[in-house]
Amino acid sequence: MKNYGPLITFTSDFGTNDGYTGSVKGVIHNIFPQAQIVDICHQIEPWNVASGAWIIASAYKYFPKGTIHIVVVDPQVGSSQKRILVQGESELFIAPDNGILSLVMKEQASWKAYELNKKEYWLPYVSNTFHTRDIFAPVAAHIAAGASPSEVGSEIPVQSLHYLANQEVSTTGGIVSGRVVHVDRFGNLITNIPNDKVKPKSACFLDDLKVGSVNNTYSSVTEGMAVAFPASHGFLEIAIHQGRANEILKAKVGSQVALEPPQKD
Numbered sequence: 001m002k003n004y005g006p007l008i009t010f011t012s013d014f015g016t017n018d019g020y021t022g023s024v025k026g027v028i029h030n031i032f033p034q035a036q037i038v039d040i041c042h043q044i045e046p047w048n049v050a051s052g053a054w055i056i057a058s059a060y061k062y063f064p065k066g067t068i069h070i071v072v073v074d075p076q077v078g079s080s081q082k083r084i085l086v087q088g089e090s091e092l093f094i095a096p097d098n099g100i101l102s103l104v105m106k107e108q109a110s111w112k113a114y115e116l117n118k119k120e121y122w123l124p125y126v127s128n129t130f131h132t133r134d135i136f137a138p139v140a141a142h143i144a145a146g147a148s149p150s151e152v153g154s155e156i157p158v159q160s161l162h163y164l165a166n167q168e169v170s171t172t173g174g175i176v177s178g179r180v181v182h183v184d185r186f187g188n189l190i191t192n193i194p195n196d197k198v199k200p201k202s203a204c205f206l207d208d209l210k211v212g213s214v215n216n217t218y219s220s221v222t223e224g225m226a227v228a229f230p231a232s233h234g235f236l237e238i239a240i241h242q243g244r245a246n247e248i249l250k251a252k253v254g255s256q257v258a259l260e261p262p263q264k265d
Contacts (some may be wrong), residue, residue, distance in 0.1 A: 006066040006092075006144045008037050011056050012132065013044040013073045020130070024070070024137045027123065031141035038063075043185070047075040049100050050164060050253050054182040054190060056093075057103035058233040065090035068140050070132065071100055078128035083135055084161065087112040087149050094136045099164035103181075103192070113161055114153030121152045166254070169193055176202075176259040178236070180251055187244025188237055191257045195230035201262040204228035204238060207255050211238060214259065218242075228259075 008028060014020040021042050028035050040059050044052045052073035060069055074096040082097040088108050093101055094116070105111055116135060119126075121142050126134040139152050169178040169192055178193040189206070202214045211226040214236075221227045223242045226249065231237035236257070239245050246252060 006068050007064060008035055008068045008070065008140050008144055009040050009060070009063060010037060010042075011040040011044070011052065011059075011069065011071045012042050013046045013048065013052065014042050014132075016042055020133075024133050027133055027137040028141040028144075031138055032145040035141060035144050040069075044073055045183075045253075047073065048253060049073050049075070049098055050167075051182045052100045053103045053164060053167075054192070056100070057107070058235075060091060060093075060104060061107075063091070067091050068143055069093045070136050070140050071095040072132045072136065073100055074098065074131070077131055081162070082156075083116040083131060084156075085114040085116055085139065085149050085153050086158075086161075087114070092143065092149065094140055096131070097162050099162045101161070102164040102167055105158075105161075105163075111158050112149065113156050113158045114149050115156050116153045118152050118154075121147065167192060169197065171197070174261045178257050180206075180238075180253055180255040180257060181235075183246045183251075183253060186239070187246045187248075188239040189245050189249070189251050189255070189257075190231070190233065191236045191238065193236040193257060193259065195234055195236065198230045198236050198259065199261055202228075203260040203262070204236075205258040205260065206238060206249055206251055209249070211249060213262075 025037050041055050056071045084097045086093045121139050123134045123138055176197050178191050180189045181192045182190040204211050214228050218241050221241050226240055228238045240248050
């Protein structure tokens, strides 16, 4: 089978009603026609960086080694924030420096970061409001064609990157505390509490409201009831069986979540 070079994924809040997503792909193919581009998601809630951070963290690990990931939810496009490339053990991420890679970077110990400042790898004209098309896409294409991270940018300390606030998971007195980081299309609440911290039958609280106990899946409760469970994406999920948890429980990204261990008999 012919080797077409590294795969490029694309994740954004651009939607598909306009030409934004397509023009980014056009730039990539114009520079490197052999590129293979996979859309992870373009329906992220507009400007919701936390949701974007969760989506890429839950998806990137299923792609082949050498994949290049373009990840963009950028409310501050055109500002002084850096445009970055982050190199992991076997993949690259190209994104604005606004914390959208916060969850990804917790999953590996060794990272290298580069500021994308080599203009010869950008489009000749760069708009103030579409850096994904004019900077990120051409950089990704050049890397897919053989350029190295050090050619497209200058190395910077990983510690200098921006990280999202209030994303930590803590355990105090046996109570595990985290937050809702994403609401999926079914209204399910995805938290940042890893499955390995979830104990069966723990009481689940959402913004101090008890919403049920940890169980196995959606159908562990009757229709219309709330349930919390360790989900397939690796994190605690709170749902309403055949209902929209975000609406019924009046929750959103940032809502606090706590797991209280089951009482001993």
